[in-house]
Amino acid sequence: MSTALQNLVNQPYKHGFVTDIETEAxxxxxxxxxxxxxxxKKNEPEWLLEFRLSAYRHWLTMEEPSWANVSYPKIDFQxxxxxxxxxxxxxxxxxxxxxxxxxxxxxxxxxxxHEQKLMTGVAVDVIFDSVSxxxxxxxxxxxxxxxxxxxxxxxxxxxxxxxxxxGSVVPSGDNFYAALNSAVFTDGSFCFxxxxxxxxxxxxxxxxxxxxxxxxxxxTLIIAEEGASVCYLEGCTAPQFDTNQLHAAVVELVALDNxxxxxxxxxxxxxxxxNGKGGIFNFVxxxxxxxxxxxxxxxxxxxxxxxxxxxxxxxVLLGDNSIGEFYSVALTxxxxxxxxxxxxxHVGKNTRSKIISKGISAGRSSNCYRGQVKVGSRATGAxxxxxxxxxxxxxRCEASTFPTIDVQNTSATIEHEASxxxxxxxxxxxxxxxxxxxxxxxxxxxxGFCKDVFVHLPMExxxxxxxxxxxxxxxxxx
Amino acid sequence: xxxxxxxxxxxxxxxxASVDGVEILKGVDLTVHAGEVHAIMGVNGSGKSTFSxxxxxxxDYSVTGGSASFAGKELFALEPEExxxxxxxxxxxxxxEIPGVSNSALLRMAYNTLQNERxxxxxxxxxxxxxxxxxxxxxxxxxxxxxxxxxxxFSGGEKKRNEILxxxxxxxxxxxxxxxxxxxDIDALRIVANGVNSLLTPDNAVVMVTHYQRLLNYxxxxxVHVMSGGRIVKTGGKELALELEERGYDWLRAAA
Numbered sequence: 001m002s003t004a005l006q007n008l009v010n011q012p013y014k015h016g017f018v019t020d021i022e023t024e025a026x027x028x029x030x031x032x033x034x035x036x037x038x039x040x041k042k043n044e045p046e047w048l049l050e051f052r053l054s055a056y057r058h059w060l061t062m063e064e065p066s067w068a069n070v071s072y073p074k075i076d077f078q079x080x081x082x083x084x085x086x087x088x089x090x091x092x093x094x095x096x097x098x099x100x101x102x103x104x105x106x107x108x109x110x111x112x113x114h115e116q117k118l119m120t121g122v123a124v125d126v127i128f129d130s131v132s133x134x135x136x137x138x139x140x141x142x143x144x145x146x147x148x149x150x151x152x153x154x155x156x157x158x159x160x161x162x163x164x165x166x167g168s169v170v171p172s173g174d175n176f177y178a179a180l181n182s183a184v185f186t187d188g189s190f191c192f193x194x195x196x197x198x199x200x201x202x203x204x205x206x207x208x209x210x211x212x213x214x215x216x217x218x219x220t221l222i223i224a225e226e227g228a229s230v231c232y233l234e235g236c237t238a239p240q241f242d243t244n245q246l247h248a249a250v251v252e253l254v255a256l257d258n259x260x261x262x263x264x265x266x267x268x269x270x271x272x273x274x275n276g277k278g279g280i281f282n283f284v285x286x287x288x289x290x291x292x293x294x295x296x297x298x299x300x301x302x303x304x305x306x307x308x309x310x311x312x313x314x315x316v317l318l319g320d321n322s323i324g325e326f327y328s329v330a331l332t333x334x335x336x337x338x339x340x341x342x343x344x345x346h347v348g349k350n351t352r353s354k355i356i357s358k359g360i361s362a363g364r365s366s367n368c369y370r371g372q373v374k375v376g377s378r379a380t381g382a383x384x385x386x387x388x389x390x391x392x393x394x395x396r397c398e399a400s401t402f403p404t405i406d407v408q409n410t411s412a413t414i415e416h417e418a419s420x421x422x423x424x425x426x427x428x429x430x431x432x433x434x435x436x437x438x439x440x441x442x443x444x445x446x447x448g449f450c451k452d453v454f455v456h457l458p459m460e461x462x463x464x465x466x467x468x469x470x471x472x473x474x475x476x477x478x
Numbered sequence: 479x480x481x482x483x484x485x486x487x488x489x490x491x492x493x494x495a496s497v498d499g500v501e502i503l504k505g506v507d508l509t510v511h512a513g514e515v516h517a518i519m520g521v522n523g524s525g526k527s528t529f530s531x532x533x534x535x536x537x538d539y540s541v542t543g544g545s546a547s548f549a550g551k552e553l554f555a556l557e558p559e560e561x562x563x564x565x566x567x568x569x570x571x572x573x574x575e576i577p578g579v580s581n582s583a584l585l586r587m588a589y590n591t592l593q594n595e596r597x598x599x600x601x602x603x604x605x606x607x608x609x610x611x612x613x614x615x616x617x618x619x620x621x622x623x624x625x626x627x628x629x630x631x632f633s634g635g636e637k638k639r640n641e642i643l644x645x646x647x648x649x650x651x652x653x654x655x656x657x658x659x660x661x662x663d664i665d666a667l668r669i670v671a672n673g674v675n676s677l678l679t680p681d682n683a684v685v686m687v688t689h690y691q692r693l694l695n696y697x698x699x700x701x702v703h704v705m706s707g708g709r710i711v712k713t714g715g716k717e718l719a720l721e722l723e724e725r726g727y728d729w730l731r732a733a734a
Contacts, residue, residue, distance in 0.1 A: 391577070421577040425537060430574045432558035433534050433567075434588040434644065435595070444587065448578025448627070 025084035025214065030077055032056065035183055038083045042152055042186070045159060055172035055182030062176045068339040069368040069400055070308050072244070072281065080246055081214040082184045137201065147192040148203055151219055154190035161192055165223055169252035169289045169316070177248040177310075178285040181217045185250065188218035193228035193259075202458055204233040215246040222252070224259035226292065233461060234265045244272075244307060249284045257292030257319065262300070264457055266465055269305035274363070276335030279307025286313035290322035293348075298325035300456045302465040303340060304472050312370065314343035317351035317379075324353040327453040329465070332365030332397070333472055341371040341402075346382040346412070355386040356452050361397035362473055368400040375412040382412040391449055392422045393473065421449075443470045485512045487549060487652050487683050488533075494543035495532045501542065502528045504708035510652065513680040517694055517719060518687045520705035521727050526687045527571060529705070530656045534568040535561055549651055563595045565651030569641040569658050571687075576628035581640065582610060584628050585647050592648060609647070616646040616673045635666035642673040649677070655686045659693035671696030691723040704730050 026037055035056055039049040064075070141148050147158060154162050172182035189205040205220065224230055247269060253261050263286075272279025282305075288297035299313040315324025326342035344353035353373065361367040367390065375382045390399035405414055423445055431441035446469045447454070454462045488510040495503040502525050510516055520526050532539045533546065535558035546553040549564055556564065576584065589609075590600040601609065610624055617639040629637050638658050645653050655674070659667055674684060674697050686697060694702070694716060702718040703710045704727070711730050712718065722730075 419577075421575075426574045427576055429534075429536055429558065430570065430576070433562050433570075434584070434648070435559050435562035435591045436584075436587055437559050440587065440591075444579050444583065445576065448576075448580070448583070451578070 025081045052183050055179050058173040059179035070337040084214040145194040151188040151190050169287050177283040181248045181250045185217045185219040188220045191222040193224045193230045195225040196227040199230040202231045206235045218249045220251040223254045224261050226257045229260035231262045246281050251286040253288035255295035258294045260296045262298045264300040266302045271305045272307040274334045282306035282309045284311040289316045293319040294321045295319050296323040300327040303330040309338040311340045316345045318347045320348040321350045326355045327456045328357045329450045329453045331360040332367045334363040336365045339368045341369045343372040346375040346379040350381040353384045357388045359390045361399045362393040364396045366398040370402045372404040375407040377408040380411050384414045386416045388418045390420045490546040492544035495541050510683050514683045515699045516685045517699040517702045524705040525708040530654045567650030567653045569655045571656040573637040575630045582624040613646045617643045618669050634661035653684050691719045694719045
């Protein structure tokens with residue numbers, strides 16, 4: 001490998017800094033007492049504490065899943081801080097009162113908290129460790145009846161809505177990590193788009209884990225009522241620590257009749273170093289329920305970070321004629337492991353789903369697509385199209401695909417396409433021989449490979465994603 | 479012998495190169511003037527392909543001795559992409575597939591890189607499209623090839639034509655055709671050869687690496703060189719190729 005390439009390989013993770021800010025954390029470990037303490041700190045109603053405790057009791061009876069194509073040392077769940085928050089004496093009245101250190105952190109990450117400095121037309125909820133720091137453009141959204149706030153705030157301000165929908169898509173005992181999240185979740189974003197409202201701007205949550213040894217367990221709940229539509233973006237980073245950190249989030253989406261939710265993620269949690277030390281364990285449950293007729297939920301994800309990713313954003317297509325979509329780019333480098341994909345559960349008639357998955361493996365990483373398309377007996381006329389492409393960069397990485405198709409209705413149409421390609425030294429030499437340097441070559445290859453997914457990202461995200469992938473891959477060829 | 483007065487494009491002296499510590503080129507000398515067509519022939523393993531890859535700067539090969547100047551520059555001091563931008567073009571023996579990157583995107587990127595190098599304006603996609611409509615005629619290619627991923631799903635002949643298309647767009651000073659004739663049927667060979675001939679000018683030059691005399695019926699060389707054991711052991715005019723066709727290579731190997 002040439003020196004220029006060598007230098008590029010060793011590109012440091014630029015979000016790896018730690019903010020020196022006083023945090024308040026509950027002691028490590030998990031018990032009913034810790035859960036009661038979290039609930040009390042957050043001044044929660046009794047029903048929410050009950051929700052947590054019943055999830056915890058269920059969790060105690062569950063086994064950590066072992067079917068994923070990933071390996072990691074056993075997690076000691078008693079060695080995790082379940083609640084950490086920046087110390088703040090009073091309720092913040094405006095953005096200007098946000099701790100300057102915290103504000104600098106987000107500015108460094110390219111997420112300015114001042115509304116006037118924000119990219120036009122994006123409202124941001126910022127989650128730092130376990131709590132929501134600030135939500136921008138709240139007032140403006142409220143004018144059209146849209147609620148966009150932190151989860152804790154929603155619990156107090158809109159308890160009926162939260163109670164109605166919390167756990168309605170991902171039940172508290174759904175799986176090991178969802179149960180854990182249900183027991184200890186600390187904050188997250190809440191979003192409610194009332195009947196007939198098109199959200200006038202993109203909504204966005206920015207997640208940041210800061211405290212070493214803490215886990216992040218956020219919960220996002222998005223409800224789009226009849227005829228409503230919203231476009232939601234999520235970004236994540238974390239500092240560089242030698243220890244692994246657990247991120248077990250739950251995202252629930254509900255789309256009623258004719259509603260449309262588009263959820264995009266660019267995940268860049270710290271991935272560990274080139275020897276696989278440190279990094280985030282990203283064990284996330286994301287599911288959308290197309291509850292109403294003609295509703296549509298679309299997931300777009302660009303997964304580049306985390307030591308381990310275990311994530312299957314799914315759609316339950318309950319309403320007749322509802323549509324589920326999943327567009328994914330998952331990139332692994334060094335010793336990263338990703339087991340990611342989707343589930344499309346067709347329940348209603350004439351439901352349609354589309355899956356486009358692009359996996360890029362480099363270094364010694366392992367990248368796995370796991371998907372399930374299920375057509376129930378009543379889902380007459382259901383259709384699915386799946387396309388899973390893998391790209392291998394170098395010769396020490398791994399790509400696998402595990403598609404499952406389960407059809408119980410003879411009128412269903414299911415298509416599955418898959419391909420594997422390899423980018424090696426010969427391709428890079430070819431580009432060089434045509435006068436194109438390696439950076440541009442990689443960016444061309446990646447853009448070309450991922451374009452079917454990138455077109456579904458909002459503009460700024462697409463630009464960011466392209467740069468991020470290029471940065472992550474530079475030097476991994478040759 | 480017709481271009482003695484013209485500019486020297488490539489001057490290789492006593493070039494030695496190895497791969498994985500094994501010396502393949504053991505002292506190659508070659509001088510190419512503008513306006514000339516050279517053919518390098520020889521049996522498998524004689525070092526012909528290695529020679530072309532070493533000139534282009536393939537990372538698997540290391541130069542262990544000798545020198546080469548190209549268009550007045552010290553060739554081995556340049557990175558592969560710098561050699562390309564200086565006007566050295568290699569038509570690959572086995573063109574690689576680049577999934578997801580369209581032929582026209584690749585060509586435009588390469589073309590605009592050169593335009594920058596020459597201090598000229600880049601072409602936007604529409605202007606480039608016009609240029610391409612002209613260039614694809616050189617290799618009688620269907621315009622649909624421009625929208626397809628580079629070489630993906632192309633037949634052997636289509637891949638080779640695609641190489642010549644790239645040559646037509648980039649207009650190199652020196653084009654090295656590494657066994658461009660291998661795997662071509664007679665029609666494709668004619669198309670490729672016509673393409674190359676149409677690109678020849680008094681200011682550029684072509685070096686063809688080939689096993690067979692067949693190609694030389696279409697692209698007539700000024701010089702024929704025979705490589706054996708990592709050296710050029712004989713140089714002659716186009717009639718040498720015919721002699722080789724008749725007598726084989728053994729008599730030259732003995733001479734080496």
